[in-house]
């Protein structure tokens with residue numbers, strides 16, 4: 509018999525809600541608000557951190573808005589015009605000596 513109380517069912521077993529915590533930051537997980545990975549569970553934040561791609565420029569993890577360019581991923585702030593320093597985002601750009609430039613008319 510299960511003792512009474514609120515239970516979460518996850519990974520094929522039931523858990524006391526207070527025992528069902530993120531493997532990394534130990535935050536108490538909510539039903540539906542976790543990710544499973546090889547028998548461990550992670551909160552959304554830690555999961556995003558683990559799987560976030562690295563920025564090709566500064567090598568840090570990208571959370572939030574991602575810029576895809578030249579088959580690489582960048583922070584939006586890291587992929588900017590070498591001349592005017594504005595983020596290029598989804599504007600047209602061209603490459604010159606390995607640096608991106610926006611197509612703003614000078």
Ligand SMILES: [Zn+2]
Nearest residue numbers: 530533551554
């Ligand atoms: Zn966590």
Ligand SMILES: [Zn+2]
Nearest residue numbers: 563566583586
């Ligand atoms: Zn970056």
Ligand SMILES: [Zn+2]
Nearest residue numbers: 589591592610
């Ligand atoms: Zn520019």
